[in-house]
Structure formats: C-alpha cells, structure tokens
Amino acid sequence: MTVSQPDIAFLRELVYKRSAIVIEPDKDYLVEARLGPVARDQGYGSIGDLVTKLRGGAHASPELTTRVVEAMTTNETTFFRDTGPFEALEKRILPELIKARAATKTLTIWSAACSTGQEPYSVAMLLDEAFPQLKDWRIRILATDLSTAVLDRAREGKYRQLEVNRGLPARLLVKYMERVGTDWRLKSELRQRVEFRQMNLVEPWSHTGRFDVIFLRNVLIYFDVETKKGILGRMRQTLAPDGFLFLGGAETTLHLDPSYEREQYERATFYRPTAGAKG
Known part of the structure; x- marks a missing residue:
C-alpha cells in the first residue's frame, strides 16, 4: 500500500502529539509495514482511506487513533536481548x-x-x-x-x-x-x-x-x-x-x-x- 507524503506527514504529527515519538523520514517505510495490516483488519481499502477516517476530527474514532499510534510505536524485542x-x-x-x-x-x-x-x-x-x-x-x-x-x-x-x-x-x-x-x-x-x-x-x-x-x-x-x-x-x-x-x-x-x-x-x-x- 503506497502512502502519500501528506498522509505520512499527518501520521508523523499524530504520533508525535500522542506519544512524543519522532518518526524520522528514513523510517517512513514503517508506515506501510505497520499500518497495512491495521487498514486491512479495519476493512479499509488502503492506508489512505484509513488516514481519511483519522482526519475526521470529532468524528474520528478514538479507538482507531489509539490502535494506529500503538502500531507505529511498538518496538520489536526478544528474550535476553543483547x-x-x-x-x-x-x-x-x-x-x-x-x-x-x-x-x-x-x-x-x-x-x-x-x-x-x-x-x-x-x-x-x-x-x-x-x-x-x-x-x-x-x-x-x-x-x-x-x-x-x-x-x-x-x-x-x-x-x-x-x-x-x-x-x-x-x-x-x-x-x-x-x-x-x-x-x-x-x-x-x-x-x-x-x-x-x-x-x-x-x-x-x-x-x-x-x-x-x-x-x-x-x-x-x-x-x-x-x-x-x-x-x-x-x-x-x-x-x-x-x-x-x-x-x-x-x-x-x-x-x-x-x-x-x-x-x-x-x-x-x-x-x-x-x-x-x-x-
């Protein structure tokens, strides 16, 4: 799922406002990797459709916003890492x-x-x-x-x-x-x-x-x-x-x-x- 730069900019700002985590430009690939499954699971045809819903202001689902932020900020870990x-x-x-x-x-x-x-x-x-x-x-x-x-x-x-x-x-x-x-x-x-x-x-x-x-x-x-x-x-x-x-x-x-x-x-x-x- 290709994501437009305006949508990536919106997601970057959303994540920062909710978590203070900065998504650097070289990490833009994470948007597709992590939000593609969320979009499919929620029944959206693309990440762009998902972002359109998130842009809905007062009509945006708090639960959906939380899920998107969590998907973008979850880190991979392993047992006895390092x-x-x-x-x-x-x-x-x-x-x-x-x-x-x-x-x-x-x-x-x-x-x-x-x-x-x-x-x-x-x-x-x-x-x-x-x-x-x-x-x-x-x-x-x-x-x-x-x-x-x-x-x-x-x-x-x-x-x-x-x-x-x-x-x-x-x-x-x-x-x-x-x-x-x-x-x-x-x-x-x-x-x-x-x-x-x-x-x-x-x-x-x-x-x-x-x-x-x-x-x-x-x-x-x-x-x-x-x-x-x-x-x-x-x-x-x-x-x-x-x-x-x-x-x-x-x-x-x-x-x-x-x-x-x-x-x-x-x-x-x-x-x-x-x-x-x-x-």
Whole structure:
C-alpha cells in the first residue's frame, strides 16, 4: 500500500502529539509495514482511506487513533536481548544489590517500554535460575508500555516458535514454558512474577515507586532532545541512589543529564546517579 507524503506527514504529527515519538523520514517505510495490516483488519481499502477516517476530527474514532499510534510505536524485542546487560545483572549488579538489601530483603526492577514482555520475563528467569537464595525475598518486577495491545500479549505470555527461538536457550524453554498448539506459553508461576501496567513515559509519573534497576533500552532514540531530558530526569528521581540504569547500545545520557555517571562491566554499559544526585 503506497502512502502519500501528506498522509505520512499527518501520521508523523499524530504520533508525535500522542506519544512524543519522532518518526524520522528514513523510517517512513514503517508506515506501510505497520499500518497495512491495521487498514486491512479495519476493512479499509488502503492506508489512505484509513488516514481519511483519522482526519475526521470529532468524528474520528478514538479507538482507531489509539490502535494506529500503538502500531507505529511498538518496538520489536526478544528474550535476553543483547546478552551483555543480563550478564552484568547476574555477575556484578545483583550480587551487589543482594548485599546492600540484605536487611530488608527487597528488590525492585522496572522494564520500561517492555513491548510484548520478553525483557521482564527474561529478568524473572534469571532471578529464578541464578539466585535461589532470593526465594523468601519480596521482589517486584514492573513492566510498562504505552500500548495496551502489546501489554495484553505480554500478560498472556504466549509466543510463537520463531519468538522463542530468538534468544531463549532450549533448557529455559523446557523449564519455564509449555506447549499450546504450535505456540509456547510461559508457566503461570513465572507470569505471576511480573506486574504489567500501561504507562506513557512522556507524561509525569509519581506512582511507580523507587527502583534498584531500570531497563530503558532502545527507547530514547525515538524522542527529541527535550523529551529525552525530561524522561532521564524523572528516571533519576525514580532510581535508587545506588541503583542501575540500562539504556540501549546507541543511547547515552551524555549532553542530556549530567547527574548520571557511566560505568562498564565487560560488554555491558550502565548508568548510576552521580554523588551529587544521590539522596
């Protein structure tokens, strides 16, 4: 489905207004790839017809608008994506936090922009596999995303064969999943360890609590500079003074927020509040 430039410009503005996500010109191909299925599913002959409906102002369907924005802003993810952060979590970060939290026996981890849930479920598997001593701890894994559609998928915990083939070792597949027809579903015990919630990172938040580890990977790249600064500032207020923030491989706090310091562990990079930002 070929999309006209005026329609692409309209969609770009719509997505920005609703999510603050910037669709760069070199990403225009995503409009056809992601909205073609939406147009067909809704019974429109083309994406142009879909956009005409969206342009209807007061007559435009809020549900349709939401579905279009979610389709354009949902990111692909895999189990144990970019293994470096998970290795750092297991070998450096969690051992340090376990010592620091021994008195309270609490641990909090937030997967922001979790998409279909592979990242928080990977964290839950790692905790169960590598740290059996945490069985009696109070562990909170919060997973949030803008899209209610992907959150519904994440809560269900059901994945196609191709999705489990990407990043999930066979041993963990057998241990934590069960067959459902041609798909695989995470066992109930693991699903219950993750709390899913709809959340727009651009909007102010104060109800998430304080977190020891925050995953904010491959998210900032979609925002403009001022939005990045705002998100990093709120993340700093949410991160524990001795906490750890993971960004994507192409992301950084440099020139955006001076109250983070960059640290390296083997192949992983993470960020921590500077001394002046703690407390």
